[in-house]
Amino acid sequence: MALTFTLALAADHSPLQDFCVADPKSQVLVNGLACKDPTLVKANDFFFRGLHLEGNTSNPVGSKVAPVTVSQLPGLNTLGISLARIDFAPWGTNPPHTHPRATEILTVIEGTLEVGFVTSNPGNRHVTKVLQKGDVFVFPVGLVHYQRNVGYGNAVAIAALSSQNPGVITIANAVFGATPDIASDVLAKAFQVDKDVVADLKSKF
Amino acid sequence: MALTFTLALAADHSPLQDFCVADPKSQVLVNGLACKDPTLVKANDFFFRGLHLEGNTSNPVGSKVAPVTVSQLPGLNTLGISLARIDFAPWGTNPPHTHPRATEILTVIEGTLEVGFVTSNPGNRHVTKVLQKGDVFVFPVGLVHYQRNVGYGNAVAIAALSSQNPGVITIANAVFGATPDIASDVLAKAFQVDKDVVADLKSKF
């Protein structure tokens, strides 16, 4: 499972043929997924069903992401794009994260979202906006960003990402929930807090 | 004119800074748009309002595309992605076209769409599928493709494209509606018809 997942994350190259549908049975690991025999490719290889389904937001952050990357839709292999549906309970938050390999463009289908991203050093400027239904916002590649439902009911957004395997690094999980964990001394210096605060933060992930 | 000008400048490069918001006042024409002074950039530069608005499909093909490319949303400059909303009247068709610089991934928001693309020579294989609400389909870069509303009511789709300036070549318009027109003899040989059929086809564009 872990292997499949990791493998399913390979390639963003420009396509070098009409298509290169990812072959789930291939034993070959390359920088990008190996392709299925093109003569066996079917319309279903370019198809995914389910973005109409409401996500289950009963979790600590109150949001749920349903990705449609090359892992869910093998025809995306080599084509450099993917989609996701994001559901938010009231005050639900898609917490600060980065996509190491993609810019994100998001449009609100329902509800009201506060969104923002932060520029790199030394500015660390926070660029933020409240979005309504039909509004569109862009999160440049690699920058820390988040969304939060600030309306009265649920909210739904469709996001597109400029990679078939954009990757996600949820900041809190990567820093305080790494396995094995990062030395508390490193994190205490980084966040300028005592080690018991670090220990408390680690205990949540 | 403004549109032509803007399109002629749009950029797909990997971003080389946090962002490079397109500067509509720049006199400099390069392979990609010149950037606005980053200290003057505002959240609105990454924002577009209007994808909730229904398109006017009262036209011969019965469909309407509302693009959100770098021309509408300057913050997309250099970031390699864009969105569009497509509205379809019953039996409305987004006619065969190519995007010379982008793959398209589409999800149905409402209604039922027949979609398809055709592979390059010598196969010219037609890969087609009927989509319902929540379904997703991919059209690989450069290939001829189309969508058609085959349901009873209106249909709406959101499409994402892997370029901030994907370009559109509507086949019928490019071939029979070019300015000045392509010699009828060329088109008669290409489509294996008499010149009066070509003349008739040209008269529509």
Place this chain on the structure above:
Amino acid sequence: MALTFTLALAADHSPLQDFCVADPKSQVLVNGLACKDPTLVKANDFFFRGLHLEGNTSNPVGSKVAPVTVSQLPGLNTLGISLARIDFAPWGTNPPHTHPRATEILTVIEGTLEVGFVTSNPGNRHVTKVLQKGDVFVFPVGLVHYQRNVGYGNAVAIAALSSQNPGVITIANAVFGATPDIASDVLAKAFQVDKDVVADLKSKF
């Protein structure tokens, strides 16, 4: 079949070693062709014989293309370039087509050619020129273009393309000759003609 297979594997990446000669025996399908063992590579892997041979133009369009892509010359793999010879009978036409993955630069070896390309929407501007022996013309990547012999005798051109697997989409064949065919209703709306005209056009391909 063999051709389809080979095309489906060709590669345009920047080379990451001195060369990566395509291995015709490889079972591995990737975004680009697998390489032959470099210690077994020979000068003949970089060599092709036959561009001096006149093409047979006895066909409905009166032209013949002899490609030298990675399918014919395995040493081109990963190197991003290919050649072709095009022969034209008097009034022979290389009908409107696109190369989804390459710009084309062409020089006339013999005869007189009318050439042209059409820009994308909304302009659909037709850029055209009559060429004599020794003239050179460029067809930008992805745009619809054609050539036609407008001289008294045969014509010959050498074209270079910026990909080892440029791909060809002949417009008439892709639109009216796809397998299975595109619904007549789609094409009737696209070309603004009756379905019987569409049926007639389909019957030619």
Place this chain on the structure above:
Amino acid sequence: MALTFTLALAADHSPLQDFCVADPKSQVLVNGLACKDPTLVKANDFFFRGLHLEGNTSNPVGSKVAPVTVSQLPGLNTLGISLARIDFAPWGTNPPHTHPRATEILTVIEGTLEVGFVTSNPGNRHVTKVLQKGDVFVFPVGLVHYQRNVGYGNAVAIAALSSQNPGVITIANAVFGATPDIASDVLAKAFQVDKDVVADLKSKF
């Protein structure tokens, strides 16, 4: 200001001429820096002096980075590489950060460093190693990573980055020190702590 300005312009493209030395006087902002007139280019444009100088590590994290990017060395423009010297006091830490546009390769010149990076979701695997003088380690592009002096004396490293403008996002600063700050509610949900802990963390940056 000058720094921000310069960073906002830096370029990673493949060079399209022998060199394109960044022109500090150019008013033109593009995706990458405008070039100096090549006839005015001098050897000093490819030169930087100062990596032998010990950095001042008298600061809360006990480390100091001296970058040699296109901002310091204009000849790096378009060439896709840069250097840095990093000094560490005993137990000094270069805190968790990402480079949105570069992989880093580091070699220890003096001392003993513990280094590590964390993979993306869902694994968040911590890959870590203790390095001695002459050891080399790699931090893949976009991943969170850090270094810490775990020896008895000072430590020095030379790092190379695969971009002339790699960018740095120090996690703690971007998340808790953004301007304006990110809503405490967002951060409290993200780190699963009370808002007063968030307030305390914000007060440090």
Place this chain on the structure above:
Amino acid sequence: MALTFTLALAADHSPLQDFCVADPKSQVLVNGLACKDPTLVKANDFFFRGLHLEGNTSNPVGSKVAPVTVSQLPGLNTLGISLARIDFAPWGTNPPHTHPRATEILTVIEGTLEVGFVTSNPGNRHVTKVLQKGDVFVFPVGLVHYQRNVGYGNAVAIAALSSQNPGVITIANAVFGATPDIASDVLAKAFQVDKDVVADLKSKF
């Protein structure tokens, strides 16, 4: 001077619009040439006349190259391809050189050529072949290569290169004819000869 200037600006990027014809009047120097206003572009911008003309081979090496790069044909800007005609007197030689930014594919139009390239260290393998009219050969990007007329009469070849500004480094000129010259001691060590042999070699360039 004009040539140097133009070369220093040429661009290989993927085009980000239908075309970006180089503007000879632009004062802006970027990594690639600034574009002409697209509304002023004409068919002649994509056109060059003269590859039918025999080159003057009355020079010490007995060969002459007529390039058609972005310097001669501004419409090639951003399109990643160029052409050249090479004429050879009997025993004329196009001496060992590299193209730092292009692979070359060559076809013989007339005569008989011996061609070869040398792989990188440590092999320095010489891959060589004698070509007749209609034969095609490939020289991978960056490798040292040459051609020599080994037939009885003149020879002519058409070469295509995978860049609109491929660059040429003629080995003998770069090493023994640099301005100012490279220290004789460096060259004596490199070629394992006495300094007087180096002095003699320098005197020829």
Place this chain on the structure above:
Amino acid sequence: MALTFTLALAADHSPLQDFCVADPKSQVLVNGLACKDPTLVKANDFFFRGLHLEGNTSNPVGSKVAPVTVSQLPGLNTLGISLARIDFAPWGTNPPHTHPRATEILTVIEGTLEVGFVTSNPGNRHVTKVLQKGDVFVFPVGLVHYQRNVGYGNAVAIAALSSQNPGVITIANAVFGATPDIASDVLAKAFQVDKDVVADLKSKF
């Protein structure tokens, strides 16, 4: 042999997953190295020991390069960067060479180096500088360059290259030491010397 084999496979692509550690056991040859199963990857895959070791400069040129490319450090695969240590005896020279796939940035750790590169035709301009400890210099991709110890003692430099498999073409070896050798007539014309001088030069390599 093993070295040649490995080099022939190395990869410079943008990484399409967190990492793609080169698998030394893979039988698959592609444009870039096949990856190790990511679940088996260890910290040692990103690690190399030995850059603190002095190189043996007892050879005709008086210099020694210790490379840390993907051949020595498999974790560099797909990450586009590498390092090297260069040792110089007094007056030792790293003779004129090119890297076909990388720019080089070098810093002096100890001693005094004269360095230089030569621009392409027609300028062949020699850009040169004497460097002290802590100085940094850049050699743009593909250009001929060299370093020479001009101080009283040994010299040491650390160089970074913008590719995990940069390649090296030592000019003298490629031209006069190719296997099989290049015809003396070609080299005599190229260097404008008698064939006996060519024979003498060939005898050294």
